[in-house]
Amino acid sequence: MSQPALKRILALGCALAFACLPLFPSFIMLTPASIPGVSMLSHGAALAILAAMGLLAAVAGGVLVFVKRVEQPMLLPLLFWLGAALLSAALGFAPLYGIVFLGIFLLGILWHVGILTSYDGRGNGAVMFAGLLSAASLAFVVAIAAVLLHRPAAIYAAQHGRAVGSFILPGELAGYVLVIVPIALAVASLSQHSWLRALAAFAAASGIVALALSFSRTGWVAAGCAGIAYALLVIRERRKQRTLAIAVAAFTAVAVAIAFNVHHDPSENFTRLSIWQTALGIVRRFPLTGSGPFTFGTIYAHLRLPDGDAVAYHAHDLYLTLLAETGILGLLAMLAVWWRFGREWMRRFSAADPRARVLSGAIVAGLVGTLVQGTIDTSTLVLFGLWLPTMALALASARYGMGESL
DSSP states (O other), rough: OOOOHHHHHHHHHHHHHHGGGGGGGGGGGGGSSSSSSSSSSSSSHHHHHHHHHHHHHHHHHHHHHOOOOOOOTTHHHHHHHHHHHHHHHHHOOOOTTTTHHHHHHHHHHHHHHHHHHHHHHHTTTHHHHHHHHHHHHHHHHHHHHHHHHHHHHHHHHTTTTOOOTTTTSHHHHHHHEEEHHHHHHHHHHHOHHHHHHHHHHHHHHHHHHHHHHHHHHHHHHHHHHHHHHHHHHHSSSSHHHHHHHHHHHHHHHHHHHHHTTTTTTTTTTHHHHHHHHHHHHHHHTTTTSSTTOOHHHHHHHHHOOOSSSSSSSSSSSHHHHHHHHHHHHHHHHHHHHHHHHHHHHEEEEHHHHHHHHHHHHHHHHHHHHHHTTTOOOOOOOOOIHHHHHHHHHHHHHHHHOOOOOO
């Protein structure tokens, strides 16, 4: 089989993985950890999707063996991060707690490699964006419709009327929106194909509505930061940059101030302080390798302060959660990944043509939003399903743009 055909198979596999992203949060049901919400999918459906992803990864791995090697600047730091997580699991309290998501992390590395390997093939970039935006549009419509119809009733009640859809928690939906909307805006302005421009415009509009209905305060603030990053990275005229950045910041501040406690229990405004203190207690006890992936909730029950919530699934801070569960080694490994990505992306971005800079800059703007969200919330979807493939898209698009010629 020819190299272009092999790359097209890889691109189709990556597009299918992107299409399944809104279903990834249901994998929490396959772990011993408690479910922090209500899932639209059954346990059997989640297991079937995970099996399909495993089969897809096996096929992609087999194809990669026969495809000509390309530059993979992120591979070593990603493997180091995976190794740190595996060491933490082996030395932690419950080695099996994080096995599903560590497996997905490994699949994410393969996904990252597959994107960089196949993106330069004719039309492969467009195939990936079509898969990503089609699934996102459907996911946003489902989340919006569920709120408007108050169905499923259990999810509507559990989330106090906030949009969540298939994402288990509103914060997971918000993290997904942060990545999708900037990409959609760029594709809508750049694509040569009218159908892809229309799809991207719909994904952007429905994503903004879904984010608004999620009433995720952290998501709104992170979206504002992503919007400012979008203005600085994508818009070339300085006056327009400043105008848009100021407008986004002002709108975000007003929205958060007006709707700060809407669909929220006001007591939640103070409980995170106690959770953060407990998380630091875990760090002090297990500083090097942490307590083990996905063990925070179990350890928290024994160390929580008297005024703390009875249950906490994570530290409500992505970086503090990583530090508590995987220790200094895990946090340093994550920082090494971002450091390597930042250096490589800046190198490619500085040499990119204007259209490629728009798309790659938009992708990075979404990633900036997720980094901000991580300071006050923990999204496993962002960590295990969005960061790795989106980093690959940012690097590939900086070099090849949309890669659209179908």
